[in-house]
Amino acid sequence: MVEADTGSTIERGAPSQGSSGIPATRSTIGTGRVVDPAPTAPDEADLVRRLKAGQDEAFEELVRSLTPRLLAVARRATRTEADAEDAVQDAFLSAFKAIGLFDGRSTLSTWLHRIVVNAALMKARKASTRRETSIEALLPTFEGGHHTASPRAWTGVGSGGDVTEGGGVGIERRRALWEAIARLPEEFRDVLLMRDVEQMESKAVAAALGISDALVRQRLHRARQALVKMLEPVMAGDGARDGEDAR
């Protein structure tokens, strides 16, 4: 199944997007920060050329090589295997439709990664009764300059976010984190994904989204504040408990 809007949530506002809403941005996933556009490798340039020419073998090569990692990404953000597989399929089909617009400023892998993340988050939102929320409702509140309610310490999370201390965020907490990200308004979610998940430099995000560096920082800050508020019930210890991560 393919929805015309699949994968469109991340790239709205990107300067180089086409009618398909597929991002033409640069990034890297978990391999370090990206400042400058990475030139497309010769092999990949050839693959892109063949994809644009509509060669069946090229599409098969792309799907076979990227599906394992994209499926792993989608499983992180969805609750069911079916949703994860649908998200991967939706992402590929969206990418196929937009391959003519792919400009090589990022690799095919990073381009598809963001599409699949958004397809997965869309599935997660549909599966949840919770919808995208206005950012104002997710920010801390103050009265007379003071917190209106005392923040509760995230005792269930190590100072490194459990990532470096415990070898990984437990499944329930990671689910809660993905769900919270899915509830962020799109323009804030985009910045959070690019800055904090993909670890892109602020200036690179600004260039990719066509907004100022100051606005990137402001949106990142608001997005983090919103996560802090949404996640407090879970992370402060009165919400879901972590179990063994089977997926």
Next chain:
Amino acid sequence: MNEPRRPNQPDDAGTPSCRPPCPDAAKTISCEDCAEFLLDYIDGALPEDQRFKFDSHIAFCRDCEVYLENYRKAAAMTAGLGRDERVQAGAQVPKGLVEAILAARKREGGDPHAR
């Protein structure tokens, strides 16, 4: 005011959020300002005078100390999503998924912009 009494709230006060002695507002900053400056503080982008005020506030305000730590943890957890080793390694692909994707492409006609 009708908010529930907070753990660090003085018994005889109705409003203060900072643990006593609450810092002098003229010398430091409010909790609201503190929350606003968090990103710049963490990134080391606050001017020195602002940083001094921030540090002074945090030293006295348990609420903001907790909030700062929660904010750091949220950022660290989110960064961890991108470093997930299982994602890096890739997943076992169920039999037939690749074929289903390729078949769906055929049904949907592929790329209208190509060629």
